[in-house]
Amino acid sequence: MSHSSVPAGRKPRAKLRLTPVERKASIALALLFAVRMLGLFLLTPVFAVAAQALAGGSNAAKVGIALGAYGLTQAIMQIPLGMASDRFGRRPVIVGGLLLFIAGGVVCALTDDINGVIIGRTMQGLGAISAAITAWVADVTRPEVRTRAMAMVGGSIGVSFAISLVASPLLVGSYGLSGLFWVISALGLLCLLIALFVVPDAPQGPVAAMQARPREVLGHAGLLRLNFGVFCLHFILMSIFIVAPAMLMRLGGYASDSLWEIYLPIILLSFVLMVPAVFYTETRHIHHTSLQVAVAGLVVVLALMPLASQSFAAVAVLLVGFFISFNILEALQPSLVSRTSPSDLKGLALGVYNTAQSLGVFAGGAVGGMLAAYASMQTVFLASSALAFCWFLVARAGRQDNVSA
Template sequence: MTSRPADPAANQPLKLKLTAQERHASMMLALLFAARMLGLFLLTPVFAVAALSIPGGDDALKVGLALGAYGLAQAVLQIPLGMASDRYGRRAVVVAGMVLFVVGGAVCALAPNIEWVIAGRVIQGLGAVSAAITAWVADATRPEVRTRAMAMVGGSIGLSFAASLVLSPVLTGKFGLSGLFWAITLLGFVCLLIAAWVVPAVPRTPTPIVQVRLRDVLTHGDLLRLNFGVFCLHFILMAIFMVAPVMLAERGAYQAAQLWQVYLPIILMSFVFMVPVVFVTETRRCHRGTLLVCVASLVVVLAALAYPMGLWATVAWLVAFFVAFNVLEALQPSLVSRLAPPSYKGLALGLYNTTQALGVFAGAAIGGLLVSRGYAAVFWLTACLALLWYVVGRRMGAVQGPSADKA
């Protein structure tokens, strides 16, 4: 085994605090990402019922298309817009995407029937800026603190989901379905302003832009493993939440409007436990090990949830689920940004976000098909998928330190 030359920087202590600019950029970009995820999540708790108030809303297929159109449109354009952000800059792509988000929200709010809601959701999804935002976070932070910055963005997904459970019934009850869409539109407009003027500019890399082929990313084994991982993660999330609301309502005698009282503590407690895991991962640079431990934890948690249990045991297992989920949500895009060369970082993150969107769509669809077979069928399927993910993840190579991001 050949020895590597000593790196003087390796003996220097890592500065694991975000600088003021890194913290500001990460917080603003996390807010942008949260707005995008709210566009996906906010309708989920109420739309099947609220859609009955508009013509065509009693057609289950069209209602499903309205919910899924956003994710499918996102999946189609994540890669092209990720590549565009490499070439034309992150801010330009994000601003254009937020304009589409606002326009699509207005179309939905003014929609006279379900067909126009579908059209509006497609327009919203065409602004697929998740990859550009994630790449912007990578550009704005040093590698040694990037997982913490990604945790802000990844955590925004959990917060968005929790917020949707609380806000959606309240907004729909007060202002109707149209009012819910106007709230989404207003949030998008605020984020458009943030993207245009508040997020600090990041110096462009001196690396010249080169022609990058999709094959360059598709033949990168570790990036493919991370893509498979995010597909599994979001498939699992959406599939289990096809059964979790009914399961919690039955075990805790909750009404649907009261379920946020259970979800919110679960999400907040999971964030508390997530923080030390992220800190240890950064200080010890054990990214691959943390990933495997979290995926193995998902296997155990999902298998446990397949068995009958009381409310508090269910809540405890769901807290464990969201600890692993939030860590993986932060860790995986950070690993993508480390492994992808600068010349196609946006493309790599675009493919990553594409598979994430596909996981959301597939998890909801297949989870819905399995609901009739009982809760256990959904949990056993997701446990098996997590086990397959663990097997695939074990083949990942060792992740280099912060310098790998500059290679």
């Protein structure tokens, strides 16, 4: 017990314990983030198919723009709203953003034209509150437990997407596309209630934030790599779901309202296999190694997808692999941002990170839609694999820099 190696092994575990207040705040903020992301993700699994009922919905390029449109306005607004939350407080900014999200959902619910959906999704993106939420997590947690709290928020993205894969086909089958948008607006209202009445207050610290030099974030090599990574991850996610629903329907003989029968076992299995990897990464502090392995997994899975595109079983297995990597990366990257960014620049750093994420959503939807419309389904997967490989090279270079330092 007196050996120095024993306390060294036990000390990190004690530091990783959240206090009751930290636990309550982290869970509430993760729930807020998850419900809002669920409202965004519900559209992804079936929109490419369901949009055909809209005027102009047979145009794959427009479908891609509608799917990723909110990402463009989010990219524009993330940094201004992140900095506004530093100055005026997290809660007011988040409440205002949620009101815009709800209004955009209502516009989408009332339209019967693909152009109307593009307008509504653009309005939803104006409520860019991801940076404010993650900064709020940093406000209410100590530095030594912040990684785990950030991982909870990052992991909630994967959970939300998993739920959307199952719930979206059921909702569209029962209530149609308009009904799905009403559900999305209702989820925005639920988020509003959580933000107003559940999440505790936290110190703002506006002076440090206002004196921060953006150059220290915008030119930080580690943060630039993480920003590029989240751009790639969401580009890939949005682009492949332009073509994946139709492919699964064709191979498995499913209707759009029964796609959940495919998604549910895939998601459950991927989560069962993902959780031990995230736990091992957190306890062993091998975040960068795990990130590289997960990105390499994306490269392989996406490259194999065109070869497996005529086999339902092979596509299902590859999708399990995709979601294992996706969920690991969604949990790891926000925690790495919180560890890498300067302590007095967290609002700006998280704003830039979420801007990159939003740009990935928009670019993935737009480019994926154009590739599907003017090239082929296989091209979408191969282009995504190539982007993941570029990400792997960037992550590997960052790892080598850390070792040499």
